[in-house]
Amino acid sequence: MSTATRAATVPAQVSRPTEPPSGRRGGPSERLMSRTAAMLVMGVFTLYFLVPIWWLFVSSTKSSAQLLTTPALWFADFNLLANIEDLVTYRDGVYLKWMLNSVLYAGLGGALATLIAAMCGYALAKYRFPGRETIFNVVLGGVLVPATALALPLFLILSQVQLTDTFWAVFLPSIVSPFGVYLTRIFAASSVPDELLEASRIDGAGEIRTFFTVSIRLMAPALVTVFLFQFVAIWNNFFLPLIMLRSEELFPVTFGLYTWNSQLNQIPELRAYVLVGALLSIIPLIVTFLLLQRFWRSGLGAGSLK
Structure with missing residues (x-):
């Protein structure tokens, strides 16, 4: 190729337009519209969740006479205390x-x-034994079964051993969490290295000591998630106490407020008690989440460094 031909091809190569990298093809106006749409959707959902809480707080500050005669979303006389x-x-x-x-x-x-x-999740993830996958599939089946479908069998079983209308009638079914077993099994398989377990066994630690001193610390983010899910599910559980309990002193707060709410026609002043009680009943959920969310952050940070 001659020098003139080579020189003629150089400007064509230099002047060729370069395409923007993928993910940056949209202009500033398109990115602004996408961001505005996302913020608008987030704002709508934020209002959807916060307006009922605001209404509950405002209603809790009113007397029984003011509940139906004053604006629903604004204060009258502040009588919360x-x-x-x-x-x-x-x-x-x-x-x-x-x-x-x-x-x-x-x-x-x-x-x-x-x-x-x-x-259970740790055993299913780290030990090899016959029937392991069958047990895990049964656990997955338990996740798909609604709690209401198990209420009647549980009542019949507990009535046979005379545990209905006792503390154990609500407590014992609450300690079983198929979703927790599924989540901890997946997390243990990915976050607990087999090499670390082998090193612990070589150092002379038994299986129980290895689990409580090594594995459970690596599984902390998953355990916090399971605890929060189970805590909220038990706190909001209504159907199980409804069929198991008859004594008022054993009621959880959700079922107790329901019994008051069903008596509003006979005792109208209970309306204010139900609202204030509902407001106070969500405080433990908020406090528990705020206290445990740092474990989620630490788990995410540890995962980003691996």
Whole structure:
């Protein structure tokens, strides 16, 4: 090729337009529209979730007479502290008993369910034994079964051993979490290295000690997730106490507020107690989430460094 021909081809190569990299082809206006649309959708869903809580807070500050005669989303007389005092003193503080029952059902039940799920999921992930996949498939089947379908069989079983209308009638079914077993099995398989377990065994640690000192720390983000899911599920559980309990002193707070709400025609002043009680009942859920969310952040950070 001559020098003139080579020189003629160079400008053609230099002047060839370069395509923008994939993912950056949209101009500034298109990116602005996408961001605005995303923020608009997020704003709508934020309002959807926060407006009922705002209404509940505003309604809890009103007296029974003001609930139906004042604007629903704005304050009248701020009587929140007085309403709380009336609530906790009503019928010798039965509401506080319900809150304590819910804390015991959800706190102890969630913690024990998390521990059992962690052991089962870890065993299914790290040990090889006959029937392992069959057991895991049965657990997956348990995830698909709705809780309402199990309520009647549970009632019949517990009635045979005379445990209905007792603390155990609600507590024992709460410590089983098929979803927790599924989640911990997946997480243990990916986050607990087999080499680390072998090193622990070479150092003389037994299987139980290895699980509680090594594996459970690596599985902490999954365990927090299982606990929060189980805590919220037990706290909001309504159908199981409905069929199992008859004694008022054993009611969780959700079922206790339901019984008050069903008596509004006979006792209208219970309307304010139901609203204030509902507002107070969501505080433990918020506090639990705020206290445990740092474990999620630490788990994500640890995963990004691996």
